Amino acid sequence: MSALTITHIGGPTTLLEIGGVRLLVDPTFDVPGRRYSFGWGTSSRKTAGPALPVTALGPLDGVLLTHDQHADNLDDAGRALLKRVPAVVTTPAGGRRLGATGLAPWSSTRIGDVEVTATPSRHGPWWSVPIVGPTTGFALRPKGSSTVVWISGDTVVFPGVLRVADRFEVDTAILHLGKVQFGLTGPARFTMTGRDAATLVDRVKPRHVVPVHYEGWSHFREGRPQIEAAFPQGRLTWLEPGVQTALS
Numbered sequence: 001m002s003a004l005t006i007t008h009i010g011g012p013t014t015l016l017e018i019g020g021v022r023l024l025v026d027p028t029f030d031v032p033g034r035r036y037s038f039g040w041g042t043s044s045r046k047t048a049g050p051a052l053p054v055t056a057l058g059p060l061d062g063v064l065l066t067h068d069q070h071a072d073n074l075d076d077a078g079r080a081l082l083k084r085v086p087a088v089v090t091t092p093a094g095g096r097r098l099g100a101t102g103l104a105p106w107s108s109t110r111i112g113d114v115e116v117t118a119t120p121s122r123h124g125p126w127w128s129v130p131i132v133g134p135t136t137g138f139a140l141r142p143k144g145s146s147t148v149v150w151i152s153g154d155t156v157v158f159p160g161v162l163r164v165a166d167r168f169e170v171d172t173a174i175l176h177l178g179k180v181q182f183g184l185t186g187p188a189r190f191t192m193t194g195r196d197a198a199t200l201v202d203r204v205k206p207r208h209v210v211p212v213h214y215e216g217w218s219h220f221r222e223g224r225p226q227i228e229a230a231f232p233q234g235r236l237t238w239l240e241p242g243v244q245t246a247l248s
Helices: 076-082 092-098 126-132 194-204 224-229
Strands: 004-010 013-018 021-025 035-039 042-045 062-064 088-090 108-111 114-119 137-142 148-151 170-176 208-212 244-247
Touching: 004 170, 013 137, 021 137, 088 092, 170 194, 194 208, 194 224
Parallel strands: 021 062, 062 088, 148 170, 170 208
Antiparallel strands: 004 013, 004 244, 013 021, 035 042, 108 114, 114 137, 137 148
16 A cells, blocks of 8 residues: 555545545535534534644645535535535535536546545435435545555445445545434434444454544534444544644
């Protein structure tokens, strides 16, 4: 695997530098305090702002957007940024809405020398898909590499996401966690718990496990302590927001 550097900006928003390519995942740069509607009577308040402003990002080769329909993955400031980026890759539905490249699961495109493959993602129970909308993960393979960096996207554990282990050798897994729940939908979960993530990691067997998207919003029900408790000590790589971290 080529050297990978990750900068966690907040929520799901990370800046990846891999194979000489600079990719931003799920741009969210709005200031905190606002409440956003997620449809069907659900909503969430943003409680923390980005660790870096848009002006600190530098040049980008592309944006990887797990989905465009929820503000905790693409907010107003993030939408404005898309217009200045050479390539945007997302779900087929999001691609149609944004005029971007939409990939169905297991389909691929290239950004520079990095192959980008969409991976299955389901943002909640099976019955919620028509309400919540489609999401995707991404597997990133630099030129000449036998392994990938995998971004889970907002997903629960289901057979589709487990098939990532059959398709790829994962060096680094960047997992969207937080156990999203809403009062209106009761016990239904819309992202992974720490225990879910541990089950997934046992199947995928990545070398590095990087948690993201577990803080900064009021709809999360698990934070770092609960996630950490689900894994052996030292198994997780925690990122300091705004600080570039090199993984080799």
